[in-house]
Amino acid sequence: MSKKSVAYGKFVRFFWNKPTVALNLLTLGLKLENTRRKVVATTRNDFSSWVDFAALSIVASAFSGEEVALVNLFFPSEIMAGFALKSVSAEGLSGMLAAMHLEDFALARAESIGVSKNTCSFHRAGLGLNLLNMMKNVRAVAVTNMLCDGNVPIFRTIASLYGLKLIVLDVPRNLDEFNVDYVSQQLEQAVYELENQLNRRFDWKKFEEQMKIESEIFEALRELYPKLCEKPIKMHLYQHVNLLYTIHVRPDFHLLKAVRALERDLKAETSDDAKRILWMHLSPYYDNVLNEIFSKDSPHTVVASELCWDWLDWRIDVRRGFKSIAEKLLLNPLLNDARKRAEFAVKLAKDFRVNGVIHFNQFGCKQSSGSIELIKGVFDELKIPFLSLDGDCVDHTSSSSEQFKTRVQAFLEMIE
Amino acid sequence: MIVYNCPLVPFEFFHALRIPFKRIEPISIEFQKLHPNVCSFCRSAVCSVKPTDVLVWTDSCDSMRRAYDFLSQNVSFYLHIPVKNDELAVLSLSRDLKRLWEFLKTVFNSEVPLSELERVHRWFIEKSIHLERLIEKDLNEAKTIFEELSNQEWVGSVARKGKSVLLLGSWANSKLVEIVEKAGGFALNATCSGPYSLIFEAEPARDIFESIARRILNKRLPCGRFASTRELKMLIERFRPEAIVLHTAKFCDFYHFDERLLRELKIPFVTIENDFTNALEQARTRIEALLEDTKDRPRVSVKAFHFVGIDSGSTSTKIVVVNNRGDILFEQVCRTGADPKESAKRLMIQAMKHLKFDPQESFVVATGYGRDAIDFAHARVTELTCHAVGVKHLYPDVRTIIDVGGQDSKVMRIEEGKIVDFVMNDKCAAGTGRFLEIVSSILETPLQIMGKESLKAKTQLSISSVCAVFAESEIICLRSKGYSKQEILWAAHNAIARRLVTMYERVKGRPPVVLTGGVALNEGLKRALEELLKVEIIVPKNPVTTGALGAALMGLQQKL
Numbered sequence: 013m014s015k016k017s018v019a020y021g022k023f024v025r026f027f028w029n030k031p032t033v034a035l036n037l038l039t040l041g042l043k044l045e046n047t048r049r050k051v052v053a054t055t056r057n058d059f060s061s062w063v064d065f066a067a068l069s070i071v072a073s074a075f076s077g078e079e080v081a082l083v084n085l086f087f088p089s090e091i092m093a094g095f096a097l098k099s100v101s102a103e104g105l106s107g108m109l110a111a112m113h114l115e116d117f118a119l120a121r122a123e124s125i126g127v128s129k130n131t132c133s134f135h136r137a138g139l140g141l142n143l144l145n146m147m148k149n150v151r152a153v154a155v156t157n158m159l160c161d162g163n164v165p166i167f168r169t170i171a172s173l174y175g176l177k178l179i180v181l182d183v184p185r186n187l188d189e190f191n192v193d194y195v196s197q198q199l200e201q202a203v204y205e206l207e208n209q210l211n212r213r214f215d216w217k218k219f220e221e222q223m224k225i226e227s228e229i230f231e232a233l234r235e236l237y238p239k240l241c242e243k244p245i246k247m248h249l250y251q252h253v254n255l256l257y258t259i260h261v262r263p264d265f266h267l268l269k270a271v272r273a274l275e276r277d278l279k280a281e282t283s284d285d286a287k288r289i290l291w292m293h294l295s296p297y298y299d300n301v302l303n304e305i306f307s308k309d310s311p312h313t314v315v316a317s318e319l320c321w322d323w324l325d326w327r328i329d330v331r332r333g334f335k336s337i338a339e340k341l342l343l344n345p346l347l348n349d350a351r352k353r354a355e356f357a358v359k360l361a362k363d364f365r366v367n368g369v370i371h372f373n374q375f376g377c378k379q380s381s382g383s384i385e386l387i388k389g390v391f392d393e394l395k396i397p398f399l400s401l402d403g404d405c406v407d408h409t410s411s412s413s414e415q416f417k418t419r420v421q422a423f424l425e426m427i428e
Numbered sequence: 429m430i431v432y433n434c435p436l437v438p439f440e441f442f443h444a445l446r447i448p449f450k451r452i453e454p455i456s457i458e459f460q461k462l463h464p465n466v467c468s469f470c471r472s473a474v475c476s477v478k479p480t481d482v483l484v485w486t487d488s489c490d491s492m493r494r495a496y497d498f499l500s501q502n503v504s505f506y507l508h509i510p511v512k513n514d515e516l517a518v519l520s521l522s523r524d525l526k527r528l529w530e531f532l533k534t535v536f537n538s539e540v541p542l543s544e545l546e547r548v549h550r551w552f553i554e555k556s557i558h559l560e561r562l563i564e565k566d567l568n569e570a571k572t573i574f575e576e577l578s579n580q581e582w583v584g585s586v587a588r589k590g591k592s593v594l595l596l597g598s599w600a601n602s603k604l605v606e607i608v609e610k611a612g613g614f615a616l617n618a619t620c621s622g623p624y625s626l627i628f629e630a631e632p633a634r635d636i637f638e639s640i641a642r643r644i645l646n647k648r649l650p651c652g653r654f655a656s657t658r659e660l661k662m663l664i665e666r667f668r669p670e671a672i673v674l675h676t677a678k679f680c681d682f683y684h685f686d687e688r689l690l691r692e693l694k695i696p697f698v699t700i701e702n703d704f705t706n707a708l709e710q711a712r713t714r715i716e717a718l719l720e721d722t723k724d725r726p727r728v729s730v731k732a733f734h735f736v737g738i739d740s741g742s743t744s745t746k747i748v749v750v751n752n753r754g755d756i757l758f759e760q761v762c763r764t765g766a767d768p769k770e771s772a773k774r775l776m777i778q779a780m781k782h783l784k785f786d787p788q789e790s791f792v793v794a795t796g797y798g799r800d801a802i803d804f805a806h807a808r809v810t811e812l813t814c815h816a817v818g819v820k821h822l823y824p825d826v827r828t829i830i831d832v833g834g835q836d837s838k839v840m841r842i843e844e845g846k847i848v849d850f851v852m853n854d855k856c857a858a859g860t861g862r863f864l865e866i867v868s869s870i871l872e873t874p875l876q877i878m879g880k881e882s883l884k885a886k887t888q889l890s891i892s893s894v895c896a897v898f899a900e901s902e903i904i905c906l907r908s909k910g911y912s913k914q915e916i917l918w919a920a921h922n923a924i925a926r927r928l929v930t931m932y933e934r935v936k937g938r939p940p941v942v943l944t945g946g947v948a949l950n951e952g953l954k955r956a957l958e959e960l961l962k963v964e965i966i967v968p969k970n971p972v973t974t975g976a977l978g979a980a981l982m983g984l985q986q987k988l
Contacts (some may be wrong), residue, residue: 123930124934127685128681161511164653168655351497382462383461384463385462413902
């Protein structure tokens with residue numbers, strides 16, 4: 013998402029006709045950047061540096077030769093941890109390409125097999141990357157229809173490329189006892205299928221270790237939440253994306269380190285005169301004007317991003333295993349109707365005392381932006397300024413920075 | 429009245445309760461509160477819901493989920509349909525069906541016993557099995573059964589004549605069937621508005637709700653939303669269609685994925701992305717091109733000595749006259765303007781004056797978007813076929829044609845002179861001459877010289893969007909940053925070429941490649957395409973008239 017990434021992408025682009033060279037350069041670039049982020053995180057030892065490192069580590073493992081499970085953002089990665097598979101999400105991979113302005117190759121590859129360019133670019137580029145044979149050691153492909161049903165045909169196609177059986181988790185829309193059983197039984201079935209596919213046993217110990225780490229992360233976040241609302245820490249807009257990505261795809265010990273650092277960060281004295289913004293849905297991952305407007309040092313700070321907090325109410329019970337994971341999925345406030353989502357967003361807006369809300373409508377995403385008028389109406393009633401911003405998080409050619417700039421600046425002038 | 433949104437509903441409930449029911453259908457307005465990203469079928473069809481309707485609404489896709497957010501004033505039941513079909517999914521759905529049954533009985537104050545529901549279910553299964561058999565034997569009877577079971581009008585042909593065309597994909601209406609029939613096809617509708625929405629594998633079950641759940645999840649042709657692979661092979665083996673129309677709603681995420689299998693099976697097909705406006709002109713051209721086969725064209729007694737081809741395009745109208753041997757005698761181009769018929773007539777008069785022939789001594793074939801408006805034409809053929817014929821005449825070895833016109837662009841793969849695959853751009857300026865016109869106007873550089881100017885760029889500047897709206901603001905921004913006109917022009921040509929390369933890859937294009945259309949004269953685009961494709965591009969001496977030449981030659985081919 014930085015100018016350095018774009019410059020490196022330009023360099024890789026030069027070798028794109030030699031796939032092995034391009035792939036090696038991509039792997040090398042990720043390795044170098046990951047090492048740099050690790051050094052920065054270890055030296056600074058603050059929340060956002062650890063989050064930046066954690067997010068890139070996830071993506072980098074897809075190119076490192078480690079055994080990976082290709083999943084979508086909401087598939088419970090705890091299952092993959094039990095098989096010692098590193099979860100990597102298609103959305104994250106698309107974001108990585110976009111950061112280097114290399115997404116066009118993957119998008120065009122997906123389009124060449126007929127995928128409509130109206131399909132969400134996260135999934136289109138994710139599929140394209142696999143069609144380009146860029147992934148090294150994919151051992152499992154898994155998807156849930158939880159928030160996006162376009163995922164299902166995309167992952168069905170990806171699984172077919174590797175000759176793997178697609179693991180599918182069907183998540184109903186309501187949290188009740190029956191549905192908890194339904195989802196947890198599917199998880200058991202997924203484990204059974206993966207055991208056969210991978211020819212190895214599910215390691216309960218590893219699974220429980222992962223659950224314990226997550227339990228520690230969420231407990232700490234819950235405890236810090238009131239302080240964070242009172243005095244939010246300064247983060248760049250793209251760092252919120254890194255955080256939500258890490259929380260959903262692989263909340264591991266790097267994130268735990270980040271959360272421990274957060275406690276220290278919150279104790280530090282900071283001035284708090286910036287206007288507070290709540291961000292809803294995702295934001296563009298490539299170098300763009302929004303990251304300039306909402307930087308760490310800007311007079312307008314994004315203090316919370318909706319998808320960083322959607323599992324805050326999840327009380328992990330390691331003893332209940334799969335049932336506990338089923339509850340996590342079913343209590344997500346974005347799962348049900350738009351009013352429930354709006355209630356959750358209003359809670360965040362009030363808790364963080366925001367001055368305005370921006371909802372980014374990712375092109376082709378129906379579930380998040382379909383009933384945006386309704387969510388806007390809820391905020392209008394509360395007299396909380398709301399901006400609905402259309403664009404594309406991955407395809408940098410399908411948004412205009414000038415249009416972003418005009419809309420966002422007008423909105424910020426409005427809340428001055 | 430019960431209103432449902434998708435055929436994955438328990439029709440048996442509605443029949444057993446004897447409550448009138450109907451499916452939502454697109455009407456000519458759009459529900460403006462839904463974001464434009466929502467599928468076009470849904471945006472329009474949700475307007476057909478009345479506040480008094482009792483809704484049985486499935487979460488069949490994200491668009492339907494979001495539409496439901498706006499229907500809170502209705503009495504309704506929201507039914508989750510699993511994306512899987514296994515024992516757990518059956519159990520989950522059967523529990524929800526039981527709840528739906530109780531809900532409907534309460535809402536309509538009905539005391540219908542379960543035994544009645546069981547009887548109706550048995551009747552439904554028998555009828556449905558019968559329906560499947562009748563599709564091949566008696567379409568009129570199949571129509572009666574389909575309409576009885578689903579309360580929907582039959583969408584599809586009832587008389588078998590012409591080439592058999594299988595309609596796949598999402599909800600199609602009779603307008604699409606009419607286009608197929610007019611183009612000489614017999615449309616068998618396997619979309620969710622056709623009989624395959626009611627055909628399934630029956631399985632034994634423990635109770636009535638489980639049995640209905642199995643029926644719903646065991647669709648013989650699963651929808652694109654399901655995790656299982658679509659059983660297209662089964663349909664294709666059964667009906668052996670000569671062509672397939674893959675129909676999808678704009679912003680539907682499911683059915684484009686069928687293309688991959690259809691390409692593997694090597695069946696001629698075309699994808700139609702329907703936005704449910706009345707503008708089905710592109711669909712018509714694509715379907716007609718799919719069904720056109722020069723070899724099958726009937727030979728007619730033509731006494732003419734002059735074979736005239738008129739290509740009525742969106743920007744310009746072209747005429748080419750050839751003699752009995754196929755030699756070009758006359759060619760001319762003029763602007764189409766507001767009256768395509770008048771422009772064509774003017775050109776015809778000029779040709780007759782120049783070559784001194786009467787209308788009776790000519791045979792006219794019209795092509796292009798305005799072909800139907802040319803009432804003096806003896807035959808009409810799509811511009812896709814005409815381009816293929818015209819270019820093949822000039823370059824017999826051609827394998828791929830890239831045609832960039834004013835309003836649309838197309839890439840065709842040719843084998844032995846026949847189109848074997850083609851794609852066209854959608855309804856936007858991306859990848860068309862219109863995009864270059866916009867760039868020309870912003871940079872105040874005449875169209876005729878902008879290609880040449882772009883080649884003077886010293887540095888490689890990369891833009892960006894091929895969306896005309898975004899490009900405009902982006903170009904203005906680049907100018908303000910001090911980039912030269914030439915650099916911006918080169919970047920714009922590269923952007924349009926990238927779009928065309930994607931289309932080229934989609935049809936698996938091969939050299940030799942011929943570039944036609946008005947934009948072919950632009951040297952910047954030619955160079956950009958050559959650099960990206962790494963092949964030499966051939967541009968005919970007069971690339972604008974290849975379609976008209978093809979039309980004239982099509983007339984000559986029809987001569988006895």
